[in-house]
Amino acid sequence: MVVVEKRRAVADIVEHPRAFVLVAVALVGLAGCGLSPAPEGAATDAQGPQPVDSCTTITEPGRYALTGDIADSEADTCIRIRSDDVVLAGRDHRVDGVGAFGTAGVVVRPDGGGPLENVTVRNVTVTGWDDGVRYVRVVDGAVVGTTTADNRVGLSLLNARDNRVADNVARDNRLRGVSLLEASANNTVVNNTAIDNALFGIHVVEGGARNNTLAGNTASNNEFGIAVVGAHGNTVTGNTAAGNRIAGVWLVAARDNRVARNAVSDQFYGVFLSDRSGGNAVADNVAASNAVGIRLRSSDGNRIADNTVRSSGDTAVLLISSDDNAVVGNVGSDNARGISVVRSAGNSLANNSISVSESGPGSGES
Structure with missing residues (x-):
């Protein structure tokens, strides 16, 4: 047959x-048009992301997308992500809460002891929570293009490594805009805007928060623009901090950080090192129209080099109770005072050219 x-x-x-x-x-x-059957179990682009239209827990890998706003949610946590290899696309929709203490809008966190890997949250607005977006023990993930507003804390990473935090807006939060906490290391925080937050715009804190790069961010109209607190070995470069009430860049009890090529203006202190901050490099920054351009208090062994400090209402560079620092190659003009050293010893001042305004009390060249 x-x-x-x-x-x-x-x-x-x-x-x-x-x-x-x-x-x-x-x-x-038909085969050439890609219409041949897909292997069993394989996902295709034609399937599209899985829709999310309410508070939910995501426990499987895949692509997910909000289909509309979630408003006035009373959930403890609205969207939980508990799986590796997830993309949550907000599509510019809003996840909104009622401001209750202890609540969170979007939380990425493993159920077990190991970290989550490769989770991205993007293009979502998160408002009205205690925590807006929170990554806990996440590695190789990303938070991109989000807006966190009117929360206690906008966007935070805890014990998170090798993540990319880019192009986000954190504004009008009651405590902090963007925070890297605990052992958050090797993260890149780039091109974010932190504005009108009550205390910190961008905040890196605790000894395990190491080797993070903060670059190209804008921090304005916060109490402190960028704060590095008890954290070591980080790079703060190419940022703009303007109009913050106390300091543009503040290092406290922080060691071996690099603060370079930032523009700090219109605040009380442009760059402020305090409370046993040592071994830091503050170089190539422009500090303009601050009360004090660069201030050290109780901070030893730092290098302050090649900065431009101008139009300081009080002092261009001020050292108080700070020993063994190198202040070299700095320039500037139109400052009320140049370089002032108070109750400090062993500092090296060389090749600076910081002039004072005609109405200033004295020369600052050294």
């Missing part, structure tokens, strides 16, 4: 060659 069927098939081809060619061409064309 098999031989007979084969012969019939060959005969059909011989008798109707044109029909056979047309069918063959059509099948090849």
